[in-house]
Amino acid sequence: MTQQPGSPGSVAVAVTDGMPILELAVPCHVFGTPYPDPGVPWYDFRLCNLTEGEAVPARQWFTTHTPHGYRELVEADTVIVPASADVRGDPPTRLLEAVTEAHDRGARIVSLCSGAFVLAAAGLLDGRRAATHWQHAPLLAERYPGVDVDPTVLYIDDGDILTSAGSTAGIDLCLHVLRKDLGSRVAGSVARHLVVPAHRPGGQAQYIETPVPPTETDSGLAPLLHWAAERLHQPLTAPQLAREAGTSVRTLVRRFHQATGTTPLQWLQAQRISRAKELLETTDQPMDKIAEQCGLGGAGNLRLHFARSVGIPPSEYRRAYRAADSGAHGSAGSAAGSCTKVGYPAPLPRG
Numbered sequence: 001m002t003q004q005p006g007s008p009g010s011v012a013v014a015v016t017d018g019m020p021i022l023e024l025a026v027p028c029h030v031f032g033t034p035y036p037d038p039g040v041p042w043y044d045f046r047l048c049n050l051t052e053g054e055a056v057p058a059r060q061w062f063t064t065h066t067p068h069g070y071r072e073l074v075e076a077d078t079v080i081v082p083a084s085a086d087v088r089g090d091p092p093t094r095l096l097e098a099v100t101e102a103h104d105r106g107a108r109i110v111s112l113c114s115g116a117f118v119l120a121a122a123g124l125l126d127g128r129r130a131a132t133h134w135q136h137a138p139l140l141a142e143r144y145p146g147v148d149v150d151p152t153v154l155y156i157d158d159g160d161i162l163t164s165a166g167s168t169a170g171i172d173l174c175l176h177v178l179r180k181d182l183g184s185r186v187a188g189s190v191a192r193h194l195v196v197p198a199h200r201p202g203g204q205a206q207y208i209e210t211p212v213p214p215t216e217t218d219s220g221l222a223p224l225l226h227w228a229a230e231r232l233h234q235p236l237t238a239p240q241l242a243r244e245a246g247t248s249v250r251t252l253v254r255r256f257h258q259a260t261g262t263t264p265l266q267w268l269q270a271q272r273i274s275r276a277k278e279l280l281e282t283t284d285q286p287m288d289k290i291a292e293q294c295g296l297g298g299a300g301n302l303r304l305h306f307a308r309s310v311g312i313p314p315s316e317y318r319r320a321y322r323a324a325d326s327g328a329h330g331s332a333g334s335a336a337g338s339c340t341k342v343g344y345p346a347p348l349p350r351g
Contacts, residue, residue, distance in 0.1 A: 008181040009077030010044035012102075014095055014118075015066050018085030023112045023170050027080045030174040030190060040186055048073040050094050070098040078108045078177070081115035083166070087136055096122045103160070110162045110177065112170035120144040124161055131156045133166030152261065184281040221245070221259045225267075232272050232295045238264050272296055273309045280318040287314060 011031040015024065032045040049066035073079055079102045084091065100122045103109050111119050116132040117140060119125050126146040137151030150156065155164035155173040164173035171194065179187035224245045228236060241264050242252040256264050272294040279290045291302035306314045 007041045008043050010046065010075070011078045011080060012046040012048050012068070012073040012076035013080045013082065014070075014073055014099070015047055015049045015082075016085065016092065016095065020083045020085070020113070022167055023082035023115070026112065026170045027082065027174055029194070030171070030178060031080075035182075035186060035190070040182065046072050046076065050092060070094060073098050074101045074105065076102060076107055078110060079103075080174075081109070081111045081118045082170075083113035083115055084117050087114045087117050087139060091118045091121050100124070106160075108160055108162070108177075110164075110173065112164050112173065113166040116140060116147075116163045117143070119161065119163065120147050125163070128158050128161060129156050130158075130161075130163040131165050131169075132163065133169075135166070221255060228268065229271060232268070232275055233293050234295060236268055236295070268295075269305065269309070273306060276302060276306055276314060277310075277317065280314055290314070 011027065013024070013027050028045075028047070031043045034042045046068045047066040048068040048070055050070055079099060081095075081099065095118060099109060099118060103122075103124055109119060109124060111130075111132075113133050114136050116125065116130050117136075120130070120140060120143070125144065127148075129148045129150050130140070131150055131153050132140050134151040137149050140147065141149040153165065154169040155162065155176065157176065162173060162177065164170050175187050175191055178190060224241060227244055228241060238249050238252065242249045245252055247255075253263055256262065256267065260267055262270070276290055276294045276296065279285060279293065283290075285293075287299035287302055291297055291299050294302070296302045296305055303313055303315075306317070310317060312320075
C-alpha cells in the first residue's frame with residue numbers, strides 16, 4: 001500500500017474505452033479536487049489506463065488523458081471502476097487482473113453503475129450483495145448467478161467492496177466513501193459544492209421507471225415532500241399527508257410509490273432516521289431531544305427504530321462518526337483501506 005501517515009490514501013480510477021462521461025467525472029470531482037482547507041489532508045488521485053500516457057476515447061465527443069497505467073491502479077488504496085461501455089461484452093483481461101490484484105493487496109474496490117460487471121467478471125462479487133442500475137440488474141444476475149443483485153438500492157457498502165446504482169447514485173456512494181475517510185463535515189461541504197444532499201442512505205430506493213397514465217406524468221409530490229420534511233417533529237399520518245396533497249389516501253400511496261418506490265409512512269420513517277443521523281453526527285444533544293426533533297417520540301423509541309433501520313444503536317453510531325471526524329485530522333489515513341480501522345461501523349444492513 002502507498003498510503004502515507006496523515007493522508008486518506010490514494011484513489012485510482014480505471015479508465016476504459018467508451019465509458020460514460022458522468023460516472024468518470026464524479027470520482028474526478030469528489031476525490032480529484034483538493035479540499036480548500038489546507039488543514040484537511042487529501043487524496044493522491046490517479047486516472048489509470050491500460051496504456052499509460054495514451055488518450056482514451058470516452059463516450060460521445062470526449063477524450064481522457066491518463067498519466068498513469070494499471071500498475072499504479074494495482075498499488076492504490078482505493079480503486080474505482082466507473083460504468084462500462086458494453087455490459088454484454090467481456091471486460092478487458094488486463095483490467096480484471098489489475099482489479100483482482102489490487103483487491104488481493106488489500107485495496108478497497110468501488111464500482112459505479114455498470115462497473116459492477118467488471119467486479120463480477122473478476123469474481124469479486126461472488127456470494128455478495130451488489131447494486132447496479134436497475135435497468136442492468138436482470139442482465140447482471142443472469143450473467144453472474146453467484147452475485148446477489150439488489151436492483152432496488154442506491155448503493156451497498158460491503159466493507160472492502162462497494163457498489164452503486166447509476167448516475168447520481170455514484171455521487172452518493174463517493175460521498176459515502178468520503179464521509180468514512182474524512183468525516184461528515186468534509187463530506188457535507190463537498191456535497192454543498194455539488195448542490196446535492198449530503199447523505200442519502202444506501203438502502204433508499206432507486207427511481208424505477210413505472211408506466212404512468214399521460215395525465216399523471218407529474219406526480220406533484222415535490223411540494224408535499226418539502227412540506228413534510230419541515231415537519232418531521234410532528235406526528236404526521238397518511239390521511240394528513242393526503243389532505244395536504246388534496247387527494248385520497250389511496251391515490252397518494254400510488255403516486256408515492258411511483259415517485260419514491262416506497263410508501264408515505266416508510267418515506268417518513270426513512271427521513272426521520274436520516275435526520276437523527278445528522279443530529280447524532282453534528283450535535284451533542286441528548287437522545288430524548290434528538291428523538292423529539294425527529295418525530296420519534298422518546299429516547300427509547302429512537303433507539304428501537306434506529307437500531308432496526310441502521311443496525312447499530314444511536315449511541316454507537318455517534319461514537320463511530322465522532323471517531324471518524326477526529327481521525328480526519330489525526331490518523332485519517334488509516335481509514336482508506338478498511339472502514340474498521342478508525343472505528344467506523346460495519347457495513348449497515350438494508351433498512
